[in-house]
Structures are given as C-alpha cells and as structure tokens.
Amino acid sequence: MRLDEVDPGKTVRVLSIEGGRGVRKKLSDLGILPGEVIKVVRSAPLFGPLMVSGRNGTFFIGRGMAKKVVVEEVI
Amino acid sequence: MKIVLIGQPNCGKSTIFNHLAGYKAITSNFPGTTVKFHESRFRLKGEEIHCIDLPGSYSLSSPEPAEREARRFLLTQQYDVIVNILDASLLGRGLELTLELLELEKPMVLVLNMMDEAERKGIVIDEKKLSQILGIPVVKTIAYKGQGLTEMIEAVIKAKAENLKGNLISFSRDVEEIISEVMEELKRRSNTTHIPLRFLAIKLLEGDEEFLKLGGDGLEEFRKKLEKRHERPSDLVIASERHALAMTIAEHASKVLTVPKLSLGDRIDDWLLHPIFGYVFLILIFLGVFLTIFQLGKFLEEPLIGFFDSLEESFSRFFPEGGLKALFQGAYQGFSSGIGIVLPYLLPFLFFISLLEDSGYLPRVAFLVDSFMHKIGLHGKSVLPFVLGYGCSVPAVMATRILESERDRVLTSILVLFVPCAARMVVISGLVSYFLGPFRALLVYFVNLMVIALSGAILSKLYKEITPGLVLEVPPYRFPPLRITLKKVWFRLKEFIGIAWPLLVVGSSFLAFLQHLGLEDLLNKIFLFITHPLGLPKELGVTLLLGILRKELALLMTFQALGTRDVPQLMTPSQIMTFVLFVTFYIPCLATLAALWREIGWRWTLKGVAFSFSIAFLIGLLARLVL
Numbered sequence: 001m002r003l004d005e006v007d008p009g010k011t012v013r014v015l016s017i018e019g020g021r022g023v024r025k026k027l028s029d030l031g032i033l034p035g036e037v038i039k040v041v042r043s044a045p046l047f048g049p050l051m052v053s054g055r056n057g058t059f060f061i062g063r064g065m066a067k068k069v070v071v072e073e074v075i
Numbered sequence: 076m077k078i079v080l081i082g083q084p085n086c087g088k089s090t091i092f093n094h095l096a097g098y099k100a101i102t103s104n105f106p107g108t109t110v111k112f113h114e115s116r117f118r119l120k121g122e123e124i125h126c127i128d129l130p131g132s133y134s135l136s137s138p139e140p141a142e143r144e145a146r147r148f149l150l151t152q153q154y155d156v157i158v159n160i161l162d163a164s165l166l167g168r169g170l171e172l173t174l175e176l177l178e179l180e181k182p183m184v185l186v187l188n189m190m191d192e193a194e195r196k197g198i199v200i201d202e203k204k205l206s207q208i209l210g211i212p213v214v215k216t217i218a219y220k221g222q223g224l225t226e227m228i229e230a231v232i233k234a235k236a237e238n239l240k241g242n243l244i245s246f247s248r249d250v251e252e253i254i255s256e257v258m259e260e261l262k263r264r265s266n267t268t269h270i271p272l273r274f275l276a277i278k279l280l281e282g283d284e285e286f287l288k289l290g291g292d293g294l295e296e297f298r299k300k301l302e303k304r305h306e307r308p309s310d311l312v313i314a315s316e317r318h319a320l321a322m323t324i325a326e327h328a329s330k331v332l333t334v335p336k337l338s339l340g341d342r343i344d345d346w347l348l349h350p351i352f353g354y355v356f357l358i359l360i361f362l363g364v365f366l367t368i369f370q371l372g373k374f375l376e377e378p379l380i381g382f383f384d385s386l387e388e389s390f391s392r393f394f395p396e397g398g399l400k401a402l403f404q405g406a407y408q409g410f411s412s413g414i415g416i417v418l419p420y421l422l423p424f425l426f427f428i429s430l431l432e433d434s435g436y437l438p439r440v441a442f443l444v445d446s447f448m449h450k451i452g453l454h455g456k457s458v459l460p461f462v463l464g465y466g467c468s469v470p471a472v473m474a475t476r477i478l479e480s481e482r483d484r485v486l487t488s489i490l491v492l493f494v495p496c497a498a499r500m501v502v503i504s505g506l507v508s509y510f511l512g513p514f515r516a517l518l519v520y521f522v523n524l525m526v527i528a529l530s531g532a533i534l535s536k537l538y539k540e541i542t543p544g545l546v547l548e549v550p551p552y553r554f555p556p557l558r559i560t561l562k563k564v565w566f567r568l569k570e571f572i573g574i575a576w577p578l579l580v581v582g583s584s585f586l587a588f589l590q591h592l593g594l595e596d597l598l599n600k601i602f603l604f605i606t607h608p609l610g611l612p613k614e615l616g617v618t619l620l621l622g623i624l625r626k627e628l629a630l631l632m633t634f635q636a637l638g639t640r641d642v643p644q645l646m647t648p649s650q651i652m653t654f655v656l657f658v659t660f661y662i663p664c665l666a667t668l669a670a671l672w673r674e675i676g677w678r679w680t681l682k683g684v685a686f687s688f689s690i691a692f693l694i695g696l697l698a699r700l701v702l
Contacts, residue, residue, distance in 0.1 A: 021282070026546045027546070028318070031168055034307065035315070042348060046447075048442065048443070057165050060442045062445060062455070
C-alpha cells in the first residue's frame with residue numbers, strides 16, 4: 001500500500017521509500033524512514049496533501065510525495 | 076568571539092538572535108523565515124560577541140538552497156562556537172542535527188529552547204545527562220521570554236575556553252567499520268581539505284554530490300558494501316542510523332510524564348482544516364483583515380488629512396509666490412501624506428500580517444490551497460512567499476529560497492511580483508477604497524488573484540517540469556505576546572519611515588518644482604504611450620515613472636500631478652480603477668528589482684519585467700473597456 005491510499009485516522013508503518021535522493025532526503029529529514037510508525041491525521045479535498053504525524057512532529061505531504069512511500073497498516 | 080546560531084526550522088533561532096542583538100531579524104511561526112544570514116555584534120558578559128544567525132536546517136545534507144548556504148558557512152568560515160538550538164518539544168528530531176554538528180568537531184553548546192512548550196506536552200528533560208552523553212554544555216531556554224539566555228552565553232564562553240567539542244557518537248558497529256575504512260582511504264590519499272575527516276567520510280558514504288565533486292572517485296565500493304549489507308540506498312542507511320541514535324539519546328535523557336489527549340490545536344485544526352469550513356474560514360479571515368484595514372484606514376485618514384490641509388494654508392502664507400513656495404508645498408504634501416494617507420492603512424496592515432505570521436495559520440493555508448496551486452503549476456509551499464508578498468515583495472522574493480526546484484523559485488518569484496504589497500495596498504486603499512468604497516477595493520484584489528492564477532497557468536505551460544511536491548512542517552498554533560507583535564510592526568515600519576517617507580518628500584517637492592517650471596509636460600508626453608491607450612489623464616504619466624521608485628509614490632504623486640486630493644473631480648471611477656489596476660501590476664519597484672536580480676539572475680528579471688508590464692497593459696485595457 002502507498003501512503004496516499006491510507007484513509008485518514010489510520011496508523012501505518014513505513015516499509016520503504018521510492019524515488020530519487022531528493023525525495024528520500026526530504027522525507028528522512030522529517031523522520032519518515034523505513035520502520036517508523038506514522039499516522040495520517042487528515043487529508044485536504046480534491047487530492048490535496050495529507051497531514052501526517054509521527055515521532056518527529058506533524059507535516060503536510062503532497063500526494064505526489066506520499067505515493068513514493070510504501071507502507072503497511074498496523075493494528 | 077564569533078558564534079554561529081544553527082538549528083532546525085522554526086526552533087526559535089531568530090527569536091534568540093533578536094534577544095541578543097536587538098530586533099534585527101524577522102521571526103515568525105513558520106519554517107524557513109530566515110533565508111539569509113543575519114549578523115550582529117554586541118557586548119555581553121564583558122565579551123565582544125559577533126553573532127551569526129544561519130537559516131534553519133533540518134540536517135547538513137538537505138538539498139534546499141538556504142540550508143546549503145548554512146552548511147557552506149559552517150564548513151568554510153572561521154568561528155569559535157556553534158550554538159545549536161533545538162525545539163525541546165521535539166527533542167529526538169532536533170538531536171539528529173546535533174549529531175551531525177558534533178562531527179564538525181568545533182566547540183559547541185546545545186540550547187533546549189521552547190521549554191515551556193515541552194512542559195505543556197509533559198516532556199521532562201534531564202539536561203545534565205544529555206550534557207554527559209554529548210560532552211557539551213546543555214542549557215534550557217524560553218527565548219520569547221528571554222529566559223536562560225544569560226546562562227546560554229556563559230555556556231558559550233565556557234565551551235570556547237575549555238574547547239568543548241563534544242563526543243563523537245558511534246553508529247552501529249558494521250556502519251562504523253565502513254566509515255573507518257573510508258577514513259583510512261582518505262588519509263592514504265592525504266586529502267588536504269579542512270573538512271573534518273569523519274564528517275567528510277560520512278558525507279561521501281551518503282553520496283552527497285557536493286562532496287563527491289571534491290574527490291569521491293574510487294569510493295563507490297564502500298558505498299556499495301553499505302547498501303548491500305542494509306539493502307537500501309546508502310543515504311537512507313545513514314539517515315536511519317542517525318535517527319535511531321537520536322531517538323535513543325532522547326529516550327535516555329527525557330521522560331514523557333503525561334500523554335496529552337487531543338490538544339486545543341488539534342481541535343482548532345478540525346475546524347480550520349475542515350474540507351468545507353476550512354475554506355469558509357480562509358475566505359472570512361482574509362476578507363475580515365482587508366475590510367478592517369480599509370475601514371479603519373478611512374476612519375483615520377479623513378480627520379488627519381483635514382488637519383494637515385488646514386495647517387498647510389497657514390504655513391504657505393509665509394512664502395512669497397514662486398519656486399520656493401512650490402518646493403515647500405510639495406515637500407509638505409509628501410510629509411503629510413506619509414502620516415495622513417500611508418500610515419492609517421500601513422499600520423493596521425503590518426499588525427495583522429505579523430499576527431497571521433506568528434499564529435501558525437499560514438502553513439495551514441498551504442495545506443488548504445495546495446491542490447489549487449497545482450493547477451497553476453506550483454505547490455502549496457509557494458503560498459508562503461505569496462502571503463509575505465502582501466507585506467513587501469522583497470522578502471517575498473527572498474522567501475522563494477524555501478522552494479527546492481529552481482523552476483518553482485523562478486515561477487514563484489515572477490508571480491509574487493503581482494501580489495499587491497503594502498505600498499500598493501496603500502494605493503488601492505487611498506484611491507479605490509477611499510473614493511469608490513471598500514468592495515471595489517476587494518474587487519481589485521479579486522481580479523489580482525485571478526490574474527496571478529492565469530499567469531501561473533500560462534507560465535507553467537511555458538516552463539514545464541514536475542515540481543517535487545509539498546513537504547511542510549506544521550507548527551503549533553501560537554498566540555504571540557503583544558510586545559513581540561509590536562516590535563515586529565515597528566521593525567517593518569522603520570523601513571517606511573527611513574526610506575519611503577523621505578522619498579515621498581523628495582519626490583513630491585521634485586514634482587511640484589517641475590510643475591512650477593512647466594517641465595512635467597515633457598515627461599508626461601513620453602508616457603503618453605501608456606496613458607493614451609488606457610484613457611488616463613496625461614498628467615498621470617510622471618506618477619508612473621516615480622511609482623517605480625516606490626509604489627506609494629504613484630498614489631501621492633497622483634494628488635500632486637492632478638493638483639487636488641479630490642480625485643473624482645478629475646477622474647471617472649472607471650479611470651481610477653484602470654489606473655490602480657495598471658499600477659498594481661506594472662514594473663516592480665527598484666528594491667524588488669534588485670532582490671529579483673540577486674535571486675533569479677538578470678535574464679529572468681528582464682523577462683519578469685516584460686511579462687508584468689504586458690500583463691499590466693492588458694489588464695489596463697480590459698479595465699478601460701469593461702469597467
């Protein structure tokens with residue numbers, strides 16, 4: 001599953017990050033790294049960004065970026 | 076003693092800097108306010124201190140240009156102590172940067188700022204333990220209250236005197252092995268860089284282009300080894316290591332006493348970021364702010380202008396008819412317009428924009444409008460420069476440095492020129508709102524937004540490239556103390572008083588003198604190519620020229636050129652709208668041009684000027700025909 005497909009309110013674990021160095025760096029600076037658990041808090045309408053929170057704080061992430069994050073749901 | 080302040084975005088670095096140096100840097104509650112260095116010299120505790128405030132950086136390997144600048148500074152400049160500031164409520168994350176800074180092997184102090192926010196979140200930090208682990212002094216501060224800053228300076232002096240460079244903290248064994256191998260290899264090559272060996276080795280392992288250029292050939296084997304062992308890209312391996320290490324240290328040195336339930340901020344977000352109400356609030360907030368400014372401004376302007384006009388008559392009597400009198404009247408008009416016409420709108424405007432900046436609402440606007448911004452080829456983060464642009468185009472153009480791709484920076488810089496800055500707001504208020512009513516003024520803003528959207532759509536078609544997409548930290552809501560807001564207003568007002576106002580006086584007397592000599596006709600004839608097709612009185616030609624110096628001049632010189640403050644006597648409502656719309660869009664002022672030149676180079680600057688002029692002309696023609 002990709003991060004952009006996660007319903008708001010759900011918690012997921014990051015499995016891997018695809019995409020180039022730039023994308024990886026941006027996301028890892030915010031603590032979105034393989035193994036980390038993050039929560040999708042809400043999303044903006046019309047395919048707008050997601051609001052995601054984890055141990056490193058709360059962030060807005062655009063759909064395009066979120067597509068590059070492979071996740072699995074944690075119960 | 077030279078000290079460098081560095082920390083992650085929105086950790087309160089600039090607030091600390093301002094406390095030490097007097098209010099010299101704009102602070103606000105969104106990441107990336109400081110995009111250039113601020114410097115200051117002051118005396119504290121008997122020490123002459125030269126302090127540099129670097130742009131906020133998540134790490135020393137970020138691709139953003141502002142963060143690159145910070146890293147370059149740290150590696151190439153001479154300084155005595157690194158002051159690493161972090162947001163204590165996000166200890167683990169902040170320590171990731173700290174770990175990287177320790178690799179620079181310079182005397183260092185760690186500052187745990189925003190202790191009050193950490194306490195509210197139930198986080199208790201044992202700074203002694205932290206200091207023991209890291210090997211550097213650790214101090215707690217609450218910067219906006221000025222708490223702990225004396226201790227901070229004492230720690231800085233100590234760090235320098237005792238050369239406290241801290242401990243190098245080790246990653247997992249297998250990663251360390253490879254790092255030592257790279258270090259050995261570098262030693263063998265006897266690289267003569269001044270960059271600390273371990274830092275360089277790690278950066279080369281991460282595959283950082285800038286360092287690879289310095290001599291990273293033949294090191295691929297080490298990187299491959301690391302990637303093979305961990306089955307992921309080497310930069311991610313190092314990032315994960317650092318992240319895990321920082322989290323472990325944070326867990327050792329802090330405790331979370333209470334887990335706060337839904338905070339007030341979350342509940343506010345439920346409304347302000349709501350899929351429907353979020354947009355309703357967005358519109359209401361901006362409408363409310365501008366309507367208040369227009370109404371308050373008008374309320375203040377009328378009596379002030381009346382007062383100054385009555386004074387003028389009594390003063391003018393002392394002067395004999397002639398050039399001297401014309402000069403005096405011109406100067407007086409410039410002076411009194413500064414107080415009577417500009418300040419009534421500028422002051423409330425600066426107040427509201429400061430409040431908005433510090434509240435933490437602006438990044439949330441980026442969230443709300445991101446998908447609209449994509450339609451015009453940008454993304455939500457460009458909203459921050461745009462909103463800053465309502466204040467002044469110069470910082471707005473500089474704020475484009477928070478965008479990652481060059482294309483986004485260029486497009487945003489050019490579009491940001493169209494955003495009516497405070498000076499143009501004064502023109503819109505003083506002519507449209509004052510004479511034609513506040514709703515016509517809002518119409519100008521609406522037309523403006525539409526034109527920006529349309530231009531964005533056109534430009535992004537011409538300059539295709541995929542933007543990297545939005546990634547933006549969400550700061551907590553904060554209600555800034557009135558004292559800080561007022562300081563900020565004063566900081567920005569000084570710019571008007573020091574530069575714009577004198578220019579108003581000089582420009583106004585210059586124009587009065589030209590009129591006295593009968594020379595302004597010549598200038599007006601040159602500008603007929605604009606005023607004639609737009610159907611404007613030809614007297615306005617010269618105001619357009621002066622408007623390039625400062626946008627406020629376009630308004631005040633209008634009064635001077637027409638010879639009256641009662642504009643509707645000489646101009647129809649349609650002419651007023653046409654003129655104001657043209658002034659809103661045409662060539663940016665000199666200061667903005669200079670900033671633009673620096674940020675995107677002269678080619679793009681010239682293109683930007685040509686583009687804005689054509690748009691202005693087009694909109695002017697349309698306004699003449701439609702309104």
